[in-house]
Amino acid sequence: MWLLIPILSVLTTPAFADPSPNFDLVAEKLGLDDAQQSKVSEILYEHELERIDLKSAVERAEVELRHLLDADAPDRKKALAAVDALNQAEAALRRHQVEMVLDLRGVVSAEQWETLERLRQTKERMEKGWAPPAPPSPPSPPAVAPAPR
Numbered sequence: 001m002w003l004l005i006p007i008l009s010v011l012t013t014p015a016f017a018d019p020s021p022n023f024d025l026v027a028e029k030l031g032l033d034d035a036q037q038s039k040v041s042e043i044l045y046e047h048e049l050e051r052i053d054l055k056s057a058v059e060r061a062e063v064e065l066r067h068l069l070d071a072d073a074p075d076r077k078k079a080l081a082a083v084d085a086l087n088q089a090e091a092a093l094r095r096h097q098v099e100m101v102l103d104l105r106g107v108v109s110a111e112q113w114e115t116l117e118r119l120r121q122t123k124e125r126m127e128k129g130w131a132p133p134a135p136p137s138p139p140s141p142p143a144v145a146p147a148p149r
């Protein structure tokens with residue numbers, strides 16, 4: 001499952017999620033037709049709205065747990081219940097991320113998905129300061145022996 005999460009970094013960046021020239025560039029690289037572009041935009045929009053709420057629930061659960069643990073005499077039962085609530089909130093967020101990936105995979109072809117994966121890998125390399133993979137070099141011309149004198 002952890003392999004799916006990095007894919008979201010490409011999908012949820014402005015370059016993909018925003019209907020701007022960057023979105024058009026990614027859509028062109030994937031070869032999305034107009035219907036696919038519309039569907040992908042709608043999926044990203046709907047999931048982004050839900051993701052905001054789910055991230056907020058995780059943050060609230062973290063704050064609640066921190067508050068309980070910062071008490072002079074933390075209540076064990078309440079703290080453990082807060083851990084359970086945090087785990088549930090995080091699981092809901094992860095599930096939502098996987099649902100978005102599955103929804104998107106239902107719109108794009110396997111070939112388009114592979115292209116998206118390559119874009120993600122390139123983005124990840126660039127964020128780490130690595131250069132994108134260089135295209136293969138053309139073969140060197142054969143060595144020419146000097147002409148006899």
